[in-house]
Amino acid sequence: MRSFTQLNGLVGPMARANVDTDMIIPKQFLKSIKRSGFGKNLFDGLRYLDEGLPDQSCVGRPANPDFVLNQSRYQGISVLLAKENFGCGSSREHAPWALEDYGIRCIIAPSYADIFYNNCFKNGILPIIADAKVVARLFEQTEQTQGYRLDVDLDAQTVTTPSGEVITFEIDEFRKHCLLNGLDDIELTLQDAADIRAFEDQAKVQSPWLFAALT
Amino acid sequence: MTGQAAQTLYDKLWQSHLVKARTDGSALIYIDRHLLHEVTSAQAFEGLRLAERPLWRSGSIVATPDHNIPTTTKERLAGLDGIVDPVSKIQVKTLDDNCNEYNVLQFGMNHPGQGIVHVIGAETGACLPGMTIVCGDSHTSTNGALGALAHGIGTSEIEHVMATQCLVAKKMKNMQINVNGQLGLGITPKDVILHIIGVLGTAGGTGFAVEFGGDVFRNMSMEGRLTVCNMAVEVGARAGMVAVDDITIDYVKGRSYAPKGDLWTQAEAAWRNLVSDDNAKFDQVVTVDAADIKHQVSWGTSPEMVVDIDGKVPNPALEQNADKKAAIEGAIKYMGLQVDQNIRDIHLDRVFIGSCTNSRIEDMRAAAAVVKGRTKADSVKEAIVVPGSGSVKRQAEAEGLDIIFEQAGFEWRQPGCSMCLAMNADKLLPGEHCASTSNRNFQSRQGFGGRTHLVSPAMAAAAGIAGHFVNVNELGAVQ
Known part of the structure; x- marks a missing residue:
């Protein structure tokens, strides 16, 4: 996994609450058996006017002029501003895969759906939870200022605006550690293999029906 | 139980599967049953293969293709050849190949045991009360109706469970949703959960494990409870659950993978404890009057x-x-x-x-x-x-x-x-x-x-x- 330490990134606004993962990456693209290549279909139903198909080139497809991230000023964003309950619905990890492939490394929103939030950390994306009023202010500043960028520092747990305002955020220690170092958490868990075996041995005695062979 | 604080059903399920609490607040939770379907598992198998890691316990896994397969009889009976969309076909074939290579039990597309993954778990007894159950699909919450801790996970977590039999998790908060009174004529479990979603909103349960309680759920059939828990994720709760009672026990008894004989007796005794203790503390309690629930349409x-x-x-x-x-x-x-x-x-x-x-x-x-x-x-x-x-x-x-x-x-x-x-x-x-x-x-x-x-x-x-x-x-x- 790519590590996340610091980022100075162009910011794009997604001013809509309850953005679900069907919206982030529609189901027809879930047929891929790969983890990459989903970026061109990020927000497909909002971004293009026609119906997107898997394995199709997006070059020449009609772009939706009303979709905010299609504006030239937002090309190359790596920070996405979002609203409440971002990433709700389906557990598809294709949603963070699509965001990451598109170039987004950090999301700032007042709240996220649980599974999506979790999935971000497995893919080198930092989902920052910020106060709704702070997020609203960032939306205003982004919309008012062409080329608006934010400085994100995970180690310091800060977001700094162009005017020098410093916004702090909270994050779990373990998730921060893994993200800062780009750690594979399977390797970390396997360091506790002896504990897992011991737990399992005890469970086999206490609840043997849980280990019955299925045929 | 002197000296031990009253526990919710979720507290009990969490504690009985806690392998290790880490100092940073995260924990390793042991997973009893891992369900797979074709859409979210391919990349997890690929990850295992690249890292040359074995499955920790292949016997914990049950797989079935459900999302991409045809439902029209002629196409279905043609097997893989009946799947017109080539990408869909590759996905179903990849599940076949992975299950064969890793020796995983699969109910293939024309196997008599095939079905929607969230239907066959409870129906076969592969999912049981007291289990931790995961699947790369948000509607895994369905199985919480059995008095289990069941929730959806992402593909990276699928790979993690495959390799370690554990999930890195953080304990959720406890919410109780009580529906009391008598449902009106013709009002079904689907109307109940749609009404609840209308009241709470799609983020009302975010961060919570939800236990459904009250007269209406105590009297509801297991299939109705499965419907309600299925949509717990639609209020933002990863997991929904219902306490074990006679309805649960009667439903599980005799299912093909349910324990038999002495093992059944032992299991039933353990499952009878899968209820929230009196005075257990919930972080949030929501009460709905059954009489307020009408036929729902979104x-x-x-x-x-x-x-x-x-x-x-x-x-x-x-x-x-x-x-x-x-x-x-x-x-x-x-x-x-x-x-x-x-x-x-x-x-x-x-x-x-x-x-x-x-x-x-x-x-x-x-x-x-x-x-x-x-x-x-x-x-x-x-x-x-x-x-x-x-x-x-x-x-x-x-x-x-x-x-x-x-x-x-x-x-x-x-x-x-x-x-x-x-x-x-x-x-x-x-x-x-x-x-x-x-x-x-x-x-x-x-x-x-x-x-x-x-x-x-x-x-x-x-x-x-x-x-x-x-x-x-x-x-x-x-x-």
């Missing part, structure tokens, strides 16, 4: 956009919150509805009865009871009934339900996810309205530009007969 593009059958499409001008107002306006536009339009005046192009929410035998019976002796409205282009599993299909056919549906002009299909998310060939065309017993009415979920209305099986059946939404209780006598 009008918009989020499951919280739901109203009573006698209701109207809302007026965004009355909404104070700017984001909500914009969402209502957007949904009305997408759905092609008018402000203040009566729900009863919404005309349907298609009807879909099925999905992990409503494809069990009780759902089939409820829908069949409505259509029996009646005929689908000519204005409804297609009404399909898709049983949740091979087992449900065989049971329904033994009861003659397939004949009842076909005589009414409803098509009887092969089991699978079908039009719930339209990854196979079953889909809506742009602009079409569908009365659907599925769980999500998101934009284009059932087909590009399609318009989904979430309802119970009886209400979907009634809409198919009338051609527009009606209160199923008022359908009148069979002609």
